[in-house]
Amino acid sequence: MKRIAFLSVGLFVLGAGCWSKAPERAPVIPPTPVPVVEQAASSTPEVKPAEPIPSVPDKVKPDAMKKTTPPAIAKPVVPKAVEPTYVTVTMSQDGFKPAQITIKKDTIVRFKNVGNDAMWPASNPHPIHTSYQDFDARRGVKPGETYEFKFKNVGSWGCHDHVSPGLTCRIIVQE
Ligand SMILES: [Cu+2]
Secondary structure (H helix, E strand, C coil): CHHHHHHHHHHHHHHHHHHHHHHHHHHHCCCCCHHHHHHHHHHHHHHHHHCCCCHHHHHHHHHHHHHHHHHHHHHHHCCCCCCCCEEEEEEECCEEECCEEEEECCEEEEEEECCCCCECEEECCCCCCCCCCCCECCCCECCCCEEEEEECCCEEEEEEECCCCCCEEEEEEEC
16 A cells, blocks of 8 residues: 555656656747847848948049049149240341231240341331331341340231331231
């Protein structure tokens, strides 16, 4: 009888253990949050597609550099032509050579006497030289000497040798 009672007690204990273990296992299994891990994993791939986006602006940058380069070169080309331009006209008893020239405004003409006698270049008309009063040597230019005059006024200016008025020339000044 004692053995039967002991076994029955042992069965009760085992049964209680089974009952107690069964409810313990049941709550343990569901709490394992398997879907939570999937959400965390799904959040990481969303960040990856954002990485290739910055590579696109890198390709656009070289094109922008090429477009900005040409205007930078065109700007410094503007300032030029500050030094005066010189043109030489020789004069002798054979006349002015060349007898007619066309020049830009502010060009300096060098009347060089290559003859044997003094010459006096001046604007028309002889003898008053009023068409371009400043254009007048006002003296005889000796052989070997040069009379320089800067033509600031636009126009067609007839000229002559005041010593030998038959020797004529023409200076055409343009803008
Ligand atoms: Cu004259």
